[in-house]
Amino acid sequence: MNRIKACLVDDLPEGEALRIDANPVIALFHVGGEFFAMNDRCSHGNASMSEGYVEEDATVECPLHAASFCLKTGKALCLPATDAIATYPVSVEGDTVYVDLPEAS
Numbered sequence: 001m002n003r004i005k006a007c008l009v010d011d012l013p014e015g016e017a018l019r020i021d022a023n024p025v026i027a028l029f030h031v032g033g034e035f036f037a038m039n040d041r042c043s044h045g046n047a048s049m050s051e052g053y054v055e056e057d058a059t060v061e062c063p064l065h066a067a068s069f070c071l072k073t074g075k076a077l078c079l080p081a082t083d084a085i086a087t088y089p090v091s092v093e094g095d096t097v098y099v100d101l102p103e104a105s
Contacts, residue, residue, distance in 0.1 A: 001089075001100040006037070009095050017060070019050035022101060026088060029071050031058050036071035037088040037099045043067075044081035 004022050012018050012030045020026045025040040027050035036058065040049050047064035054060050058071045067081030074087040089100040 002103055003098050003100050006035075006090075006097045006099045009092060009097060012097070015054055015056070017050040017052065017054055019048060020099070022099070024086075024101070026099060026101070027052075027060075028090070028097065028099065029054055029060065031056065031071060034058075035090045035092060035097050037090050038069070038071065038074050039086045041085070042081065043069075043076060043083035043085050049085065 006020050006028050007018060014030050016030055018028045019040055020028055026037050027040040029036045042049055042062045044065050044067050047062050049060055051063045052060040059068050060071055061068045065080050068077040069085055074085040076082055076084055091098050
């Protein structure tokens with residue numbers, strides 16, 4: 001795994017998302033006091049998930065096609081999306097949020 005520093009805890013308010021330029025590009029979410037990371041691209045189309053609508057139930061709705069995804073698992077929850085989005089482990093140490101990404105091949 002490739003551990004990256006995503007942001008400081010205070011840089012991402014509750015209920016918001018942040019695009020992190022990494023390889024792959026990820027969307028980082030802060031919901032219910034927890035942080036979640038997933039690939040920033042919708043599995044259905046070329047939309048940025050960090051620009052989606054973050055819900056209190058730890059889901060995000062694609063801003064382009066209204067497909068909904070679970071932030072914990074990446075599972076597509078409704079049409080038009082049927083494929084999951086990759087999720088990544090997140091950890092918080094002190095005031096810093098880290099994301100573990102797969103090694104580049």
